[in-house]
Amino acid sequence: MPIREIAVSNFKSFRKMAIEPDNFNIIIGSNAAGKSNFIQVFKFIRDIAKYGLNNAISLQGGVEYLRNTIIGPDEPFNFRIVYNLEEKLEEVIGLWNTIPVSFEPFEILYEFELTFIDSGEYYEITRDLLVISGNYFLSGQDAVEELGAGTISLTLVDQSIRYSIHPPTGLDIGDADLFPHLFQRKDLPTGRLIMNQPVSVPGIPPMEWIFRGxxxxxxxxxxxxxxxxxxxxxxxxxxxxxxxxxxxxxxxxxxxxxxxxxxxxxxxxxxxxxxxxxxxxxxxxxxxxxxxxxxxxxxxxxxxxxxxxxxxxxxxxxxxxRPVTVIEEPERNIHPYLISRLVEMLKDAARNKQIIITTHNPEMVKNVNIDDILLISRDAEGFSRISRPASKQEIQDFLEREIGIEELFIQNLLGME
Ligand SMILES: Nc1ncnc2c1ncn2[C@@H]1O[C@H](COP(=O)(O)OP(=O)(O)O)[C@@H](O)[C@H]1O
Ligand SMILES: [Mg+2]
Known part of the structure; x- marks a missing residue:
């Protein structure tokens, strides 16, 4: 599955949100719980990839509505994603004692932080980090030796991208051994994120391309x-x-x-x-x-x-x-009788792509496994919270409290004694 982890803080109705999605994910919550706000995280990132950070923020209604209105500009906005790369490409990145060293990425971690300035009217990028995990290989004349996993990271320092290489132990490859054209220091215009830079990271597709997926x-x-x-x-x-x-x-x-x-x-x-x-x-x-x-x-x-x-x-x-497909209320206008088949179809499609859906429909709950469910609600302070239920009892309490469904009906729905 592509997204292994996704997290934000100070975004819309969330103070903090972090989940580890599965292949099939159904987000259940009452009206105004924050389901659509959760979905906006994906839209925001995709918009950044397509139109750049500034335009993506405008599409969210500006900085004022991007961040949480209760928290306001005092705390930064943070985003974090861990993404599994399905297409792996191996590329030679340098020479170690004249033997070619290659790198084959399998996962990326991308994080950035926006700090609000000028009484919250503007923002600054205060953190921008891309860490690519991958396997290192030595390609000798007659054999390829796998050396294990390591990372290549890119960070924003003084408006330019700085690379750092962490090879697996045993490979003492230094900056001088790496091909300079792959690891050039690149200046970034102010306000531009690493993910919008056509950066040359050996073996990974452009970040924009990943997020447009x-x-x-x-x-x-x-x-x-x-x-x-x-x-x-x-x-x-x-x-x-x-x-x-x-x-x-x-x-x-x-x-x-x-x-x-x-x-x-x-x-x-x-x-x-x-x-x-x-x-x-x-x-x-x-x-x-x-x-x-x-x-x-x-x-x-x-x-x-x-x-x-x-x-x-x-x-x-x-x-x-699309490796990641998010659908708001897929059961809209669909007869309750057809919902079980709809859920079957969603699950079937989830064998080939990661699927995230939102719903407030109890019929949907009836047809999914507990493991597929994420519950979303507002806490006493008004922040949205998202969590995986631990038991049928927790789902029952949630549906009674948040969706207002009768206890007996839910017990029946969930097949509880
Ligand atoms: N920037 C924001 N800061 C704080 N709360 C917000 C912000 N934007 C939206 N909200 C809250 O989110 C609620 C809507 O959440 P939404 O995700 O649309 O609900 P639903 O679960 O019905 O899809 C609104 O009622 C509003 O209170
Ligand atoms: Mg909604």
Whole structure:
């Protein structure tokens, strides 16, 4: 799984938040508990990767609303992530007694801190650290010797990136042995994070690329029905507004079309066919045929919100190549009867990507394992807290207290005696 750890402090409704997500994670909490704020952590980081720090902060409503309003500017904002690299690349980084030394990264840790200045109106980057863990190898003429794990770190010092190398014990490789072009001191413009720098760290993909691999979906039933200009983006948008064009791309490919219809029919057996039609003005819209009618297609405006939401979910889960997929309330507009199948689908997709979803729906709880659940609520001071429940009893107490569900119903839900 890509994200092993993620933590923030002084962010939105959180004083401190730190979790170790699994492959499949369901965040449960009542209204205003902080579920969407939790999701904003992923969006914020992805926005930094796409648009830079300053713009990402503006998209959060400025520094004032990025940080917690109770804590205010007196404490810094902190972010930390530990990310597992799935694609490993080995690269020669230097010479040790004329033998090439190579490094193969397997994990990165990235941290930064923003301190608020000028009575909180501005910020300064007061910490910026990237630590790459990897295995070191000596590639001799006839054999490769694995030397064990070590790190390469990059830190921001006086507006420039400083490298430090920690090889495994036994390899006394010094700065002079490393290839200088890989470890050049690089100046960073003020306000720019290491993650936005196309830094050359041997063997790791650009950090921007890593963080763009996290995507947050929050589908809007109105937008799922929209006609889409034919030239639009073919990756599914966060709110699902370009669903028609994305489906067109899928059904134009017979192999993908087959997979898509199987997934749809598994959830919605009454759907006979989904197609896309072109308007005169060159926009695309969805239409659907149900098994009950011989050949009559219904245009998107007559298709149920739940059906469209399921189409969008199937695409986000199976047709978008995002190692980390976050979905807000995937059960929106979906009938309780279908929720167990929805959960099965989410779990199935979680075998190939890391999935994080939020919900306040008790039916969702019924169908997941306790290990998949994270509970989120506000404490007496108003800070959001997120934790893994230790027992069914804890979930019961939480659902009674936070979601207002009756004890007996929950016991039934959780299969408790
Ligand atoms: N910058 C902030 N500082 C403190 N609290 C905040 C901040 N931004 C949002 N909140 C609180 O978060 C709550 C909304 O949390 P949200 O994550 O949207 O809830 P939900 O669990 O329903 O998705 C709001 O009621 C507000 O009190
Ligand atoms: Mg919300």
């Amino acid at each position: 996290m995507k947050v979906f929050d589908f809007d039933p109105m937008l799922l029905k929209k006609a889409v200009p034919i030239m639009g983006k073919t990756e599914l948008e966060k709110d699902g507004r370009n669903l028609a064009i994305v489906i067109k791309k899928i059904i134009d490919d017979p192999e993908k079309k087959r997979e898509f219809s199987l997934l749809i029919k598994d959830m919605l057996p009454f759907v006979d066919d989904i197609a896309v039609e072109k308007f005169m003005d060159m926009s695309l819209f969805l239409k659907m045929k149900e098994i009950y009618s011989k050949d009559k297609y219904l245009p998107a405006s007559f298709i149920s919100d739940g059906t469209l939401n399921i189409c969008a979910l199937i695409i986000a889960l199976y047709f978008e190549s």
